[in-house]
Amino acid sequence: MSALIKIDNKEFNFPVMTGTEGEKAIDARNLRKDTGYIFYDQGYGNTGSCESAVTFLDGDNGILRHRGYSIDQLAAHSEFVETAYLIIYGELPTLDQRKAFGQLLRKNAHIETQMQEIFKGFPKDAPPMAMLSSIANALAAHYPELATNNFEKDLKQFDLAAAIALSKIRTIGAMIYRHTQGLPFMHPKDLPFCDNFLHMMFSEPYQEYVSIPEVTKALNLILLMHADHEQNCSTSTVRMVGSSGANLFTSISAGINALSGPLHGGANVAVMQMLQSIHDEGDDGTRFIEAAKGGSKSNRLMGFGHAVYRNFDPRAKVIGEACDGVLKKLGKSDPLLDIAKNLEQAALKDDYFVSRKLYPNVDFYSGIIFRALGIPTNMFTVMFAIGRTPGWIANWKEVASNPKGRIYRPRQIFVGATPRAYVPIAQRS
Ligand code: CMC
Numbered sequence: 001m002s003a004l005i006k007i008d009n010k011e012f013n014f015p016v017m018t019g020t021e022g023e024k025a026i027d028a029r030n031l032r033k034d035t036g037y038i039f040y041d042q043g044y045g046n047t048g049s050c051e052s053a054v055t056f057l058d059g060d061n062g063i064l065r066h067r068g069y070s071i072d073q074l075a076a077h078s079e080f081v082e083t084a085y086l087i088i089y090g091e092l093p094t095l096d097q098r099k100a101f102g103q104l105l106r107k108n109a110h111i112e113t114q115m116q117e118i119f120k121g122f123p124k125d126a127p128p129m130a131m132l133s134s135i136a137n138a139l140a141a142h143y144p145e146l147a148t149n150n151f152e153k154d155l156k157q158f159d160l161a162a163a164i165a166l167s168k169i170r171t172i173g174a175m176i177y178r179h180t181q182g183l184p185f186m187h188p189k190d191l192p193f194c195d196n197f198l199h200m201m202f203s204e205p206y207q208e209y210v211s212i213p214e215v216t217k218a219l220n221l222i223l224l225m226h227a228d229h230e231q232n233c234s235t236s237t238v239r240m241v242g243s244s245g246a247n248l249f250t251s252i253s254a255g256i257n258a259l260s261g262p263l264h265g266g267a268n269v270a271v272m273q274m275l276q277s278i279h280d281e282g283d284d285g286t287r288f289i290e291a292a293k294g295g296s297k298s299n300r301l302m303g304f305g306h307a308v309y310r311n312f313d314p315r316a317k318v319i320g321e322a323c324d325g326v327l328k329k330l331g332k333s334d335p336l337l338d339i340a341k342n343l344e345q346a347a348l349k350d351d352y353f354v355s356r357k358l359y360p361n362v363d364f365y366s367g368i369i370f371r372a373l374g375i376p377t378n379m380f381t382v383m384f385a386i387g388r389t390p391g392w393i394a395n396w397k398e399v400a401s402n403p404k405g406r407i408y409r410p411r412q413i414f415v416g417a418t419p420r421a422y423v424p425i426a427q428r429s
Helices: 031-035 071-077 080-089 095-107 113-121 128-142 151-156 158-181 193-202 213-225 233-242 248-259 267-280 286-292 314-329 335-349 351-355 362-372 377-401
Strands: 002-007 010-018 024-026 055-058 063-066
Touching (some): 002 031, 010 031, 063 071, 071 314, 080 193, 080 213, 080 377, 128 248, 151 158, 158 193, 158 248, 193 213, 213 362, 248 377, 267 286, 286 335, 362 377
Antiparallel strands (some): 010 024, 055 063
16 A cells, blocks of 8 residues: 655655554655655654554553553553563563562662762752753763663663663652752662652651552552653653664653653643642632633643543543542542542533543643652652653663664754845944
8 A cells, every 4th residue: 555645746656654553654754855845744743753662552542552551451450660661671571570670770779979969059949850850861971881872882781771760760859859858868778669769758867768558559550650651742852862872861861851841741730730729719610711711822721631632541540540549548638639620520511621622631630649649749740750761761772772763853844034145233223
């Protein structure tokens, strides 16, 4: 099968590609060479930038699968580190592989004294995501032998670099929290991934954090929900930066920056601010819904809508359902959860949201769980980054391992000035 494109009465044939889930694409790699035209696709919403075997997403039907396993199955049976292994290595680990991976993560949890010094350069109120991306990139400076910017060499050390990225970004996240609170760092112990994070966040010099199974389980679930999500803005950024030959840590650092924006990972903070302000004003959310219908980007109903899901976000369904259970198990109640539920019900009945197929996304309820775990709002996007690290690692690996890979280099439609003569400054009016 091929696709026929007719331009100025001339016909051009392009091959058609089909993915393993039946996704169809026109292979337009020779389009410009053959026709002199490019496709204009602002935001790349209709452009397949790569072939990937990591995650399948069908936004129309609310399907999300990592390496063939549905997000529902993983949520019900797996935990974050196992899913991270699956995403990075392509298969669920055997018992021995799982143990070895866990040990490698524990062995690489510590942030060396020299790197801890970096924090001294940041004010206490520095934005957490700015600190996270800086220190993630500092990993490339600290481990130059793992970050040579030579794919062949970097891939030989991939297992170690991947474990360092996953384990240390989690540790750096906890250190950022301690720094912003003016508390001394708590160093990692020989603990499972999530318990170690909670220890580094909440232990005090004379009072160790005591693991609460419900808290560990909830954290596991929420990190797993964020573990990968196809070619989203930050993952595409990781691939784009990686395509230049850049090492894993530098590529991830770029992804962290992409994630920080309010339309992407930063949305979980914006949702919480929105719910809090509805609560503080004693409103029931009607005013917010009405303002969101105005069409302005700065007034959107945060946590609603998605670039690819047009039915429902399966992650939001799992997290939304978990919310009540987590709060109940922790013996907590949160008025913001009631506001979120009312807001969801009202929006789902409102023609503006229904006709545009706008549903709650992963960020709508995740903040309520983070809050119940004692994680402050300014740390929410850092939590998203810790969760998304496996996806970034797996996508960087695909780029680095592809012998036919090219540097990402889109084209543009130039709409600026046409040629004109230079005017000396004295003659300019
Ligand atoms: N509130 C009100 N109106 C909205 C919203 C919203 N949250 N989202 C989209 N719309 C409107 C938009 O104004 C447009 O209306 P019209 O057709 O009249 O111009 C229509 O719905 C279609 O929207 P779009 O701009 O085509 O949607 P998009 O695919 O460009 O944007 C989005 C997707 C996620 C950026 C957007 O829905 C949004 O800004 N949502 C709020 C921020 C948010 O929750 N982001 C988290 C995304 S999930 C986590 C992640 O993976 O990063």
